[in-house]
Amino acid sequence: MSVPNRAALAEEYAKRVSIDELVRRFGIHRTTVHRLAAQAGVAVRRRGLDEPGRQEATRLYEQGMTLEEVAAELGVGDPTVRSAVVACGGTIRSRGRRPATI
Structure with missing residues (x-):
């Protein structure tokens, strides 16, 4: 490279x-x-999320963000967000349109 x-x-x-x-x-x-x-001297990130990170991922997802959006926000992969939501008792929405917010 x-x-x-x-x-x-x-x-x-x-x-x-x-x-x-x-x-x-x-x-x-x-x-x-x-x-x-x-x-390059950049601090290497730990893979995954700690407990506060999992709770934040779940909160963002439950507020309507997609897995991809939460992942981008938190700097992790989609599977990490999915695991966090499930670990916190959340349910993964089916793919497709987001529910309308009122």
Whole structure:
């Protein structure tokens, strides 16, 4: 990977762009994302959410955000949000239109 791409990756990682997005954008493995970020001096994020993070993910999802939107907001992958919602007793909505809010 070129030096400018490594710098761009580190910058995006520091801005909390999701690992899945960086993998897609740069065409590298997720472990490579972590390694390059660490080499650039960026603090490596822990994978997953702690208890307050799981509760926040559940709250956002229950307020009507999609799994993808919550994941982007919290800097994690969609499966992490799904697991958090289920762990907190929430129910995953079926795909399709969002329910209308009043």
